[in-house]
Amino acid sequence: xxxxxxxxxxxxxxxxxxxxxxxxxxxxxxxxxxxxxxxxxxxxxxxxxxxxxxxxxxxxxxxxxxxxxxxxxxxxxxxxxxxxxxxxxxxxxxxxxxxxxxxxxxxxxxxxxxxxxxxxxxxxxxxxxxxxxxxxxxxxxxxxxxxxxxxxxxxxxxxxxxxxxxxxxxxxxxxxxxxxxxxxxxxxxxxxxxxxxxxxxxxxxxxxxxxxxxxxxxxxxxxxxxxxxxxxxxxxxxxxxxxxxxxxxxxxxxxxxxxxxxxxxxxxxxxxxxxxxxxxxxxxxxxxxxxxxxxxxxxxxxxxxxxxxxxxxxxxxxxxxxxxxx
Numbered sequence: 001x002x003x004x005x006x007x008x009x010x011x012x013x014x015x016x017x018x019x020x021x022x023x024x025x026x027x028x029x030x031x032x033x034x035x036x037x038x039x040x041x042x043x044x045x046x047x048x049x050x051x052x053x054x055x056x057x058x059x060x061x062x063x064x065x066x067x068x069x070x071x072x073x074x075x076x077x078x079x080x081x082x083x084x085x086x087x088x089x090x091x092x093x094x095x096x097x098x099x100x101x102x103x104x105x106x107x108x109x110x111x112x113x114x115x116x117x118x119x120x121x122x123x124x125x126x127x128x129x130x131x132x133x134x135x136x137x138x139x140x141x142x143x144x145x146x147x148x149x150x151x152x153x154x155x156x157x158x159x160x161x162x163x164x165x166x167x168x169x170x171x172x173x174x175x176x177x178x179x180x181x182x183x184x185x186x187x188x189x190x191x192x193x194x195x196x197x198x199x200x201x202x203x204x205x206x207x208x209x210x211x212x213x214x215x216x217x218x219x220x221x222x223x224x225x226x227x228x229x230x231x232x233x234x235x236x237x238x239x240x241x242x243x244x245x246x247x248x249x250x251x252x253x254x255x256x257x258x259x260x261x262x263x264x265x266x267x268x269x270x271x272x273x274x275x276x277x278x279x280x281x282x283x284x285x286x287x288x289x290x291x292x293x294x295x296x297x298x299x300x301x302x303x304x305x306x307x308x309x310x311x312x313x314x315x316x317x318x319x320x321x322x323x324x325x326x
Contacts, residue, residue, distance in 0.1 A: 281310025
């Protein structure tokens with residue numbers, strides 16, 4: 001179903017479920033009830049391709065694997081939704097997008113765990129990808145983040161390449177959103193055949209949580225802080241523009257408080273889970289539950305569901321699970 005054609009009454013009903021979260025952030029602006037196309041630059045004629053693969057009958061939209069070894073857990077989760085061969089073809093260029101924004105160690109839980117990122121890279125290579133690029137626009141100093149997070153070393157060892165903004169640059173593209181009419185994105189994305197989103201589950205002081213839908217912000221340049229003026233509406237616009245091929249959610253350890261930057265080990269809890277799915281909304285709904293949240297109270301998840309970008313219900317209820325290593 002097209003997100004453009006979503007019935008307004010359905011969307012407003014979703015707003016009611018989200019309660020004061022949406023009211024506080026002004027998310028009604030996403031549907032033209034306050035302002036439209038606030039962020040726009042003329043001449044942004046390029047558009048992002050839809051990088052999804054066709055759905056397969058009988059495949060669950062999301063599967064969770066639980067185990068103490070991150071790489072094995074990634075393999076089990078991806079296998080349960082059809083294997084990486086379903087999502088990546090021979091000779092393709094794959095962009096892997098972790099959360100690699102913060103100058104933190106793996107134990108602090110602010111970034112995607114390097115073992116999770118490395119296994120996704122290995123899986124893409126094994127599926128026949130010609131090139132696997134791991135890209136991010138960090139908030140903290142990019143070179144330091146790449147080293148301290150452990151992601152650079154993990155990516156290189158797995159056969160991928162890490163690309164930071166200095167090597168990629170940005171290009172203005174049309175996003176077609178009600179809030180985000182256009183914005184500048186990492187140029188490396190425009191050459192990718194597939195997009196694998198690899199977020200980490202965290203508390204977020206403004207949006208309540210961060211997972212796959214908010215992880216899209218790391219593909220943007222410019223003054224991203226402006227998007228926090230209407231954070232839920234902006235994230236819904238990004239969800240409509242960035243249509244990932246696969247989402248692999250790192251919940252090996254979950255930051256339950258003081259996100260998104262964190263820093264205190266006592267705020268992080270080992271959950272030892274990885275979720276994989278072709279439905280990004282279901283993945284975020286499941287992630288909300290790992291933080292003790294009802295996904296119907298998370299504005300951007302409700303908005304994305306209401307726009308037909310995935311199923312909140314698929315991640316809010318019982319999700320198939322695989323146990324790894326007993």
